[in-house]
Amino acid sequence: MESLFTTDAYNEIMSRIEKLDGNAKANWGKMNVSQMLAHCNFPLQVALQELKLEKPNAFKRWLFSFFKSSLYDDKPWKQSLPTSKEFIVHDSKEFTTEKSRLKKIIERFHNEKTRLEWPPHPMFGAFTQEQWGKMQYKHLDHHLKQFGA
Template sequence: MKSLFSDDAVSEIRTRIELLQETQNPKWGKMNVSQMLAHCKFPLQVALGELALEKPNVFKRILFSMFKSSLYNDKPWKQNLPTTKEFVVSSDKNFNKGRTDLLEEIEKFHAKKEQTEWPPHPMFGEFTQEQWGQMQYKHLDHHLKQFGA
């Protein structure tokens, strides 16, 4: 699995984001491309400690633990998976600002590639540095594929 801590993977993701057009339609899902760009910032912000999520109850934590490895393994995510309420974007967003903001968050995350200590994810618990990088790449790749990029 590629990692957002890899220079090559960041370059690839950046190129794919820059190729997006405001009028692109999704292959699946409810978000338009501008909403997707805004949505993709949130997991990066969680990793960077910029966005706090509500911790789930014990039952949900147990349920989430069963799916934890799917966040960073090589198997593609299914289309139309549910997302946490804090990551839902339903209002209109500015495409150019969304693209710029997402690219900035990617750079901030990538700049921490030497960081070895990471805070636990509020829903899934502990991740290694490698798993954080893989998970962030996988999320971006999933949504870029959603828009054919």
């Protein structure tokens, strides 16, 4: 799995975002392209500690532990997987604004590539720097494929 901390993967993701069109149609799912761009900000905000999520109860944390490695392994995610309620975008969004916002937060995340200490994820616990980079790449790749980019 690629990592958003590598220059090549970072450049690839940024190029794919730049190629998106505001009228792009989803190959699956309920979001439009502008909502997808807004949605993709949330996991990056969690990693950068700009979005605080409530910790689930012990049972849910235990349950999530079975899926943790799927966040950063090489196996592609299935289409239309359920998402955390905090990451669902219901309202309409402006394409150019969301595209710019996403590119800025990706750049900020990428610039943390030398950071070794990362906070635990509120739902999944501790991740290494490598796992954070792979997880963010995998999420972006999944949604860019959703819109043919």
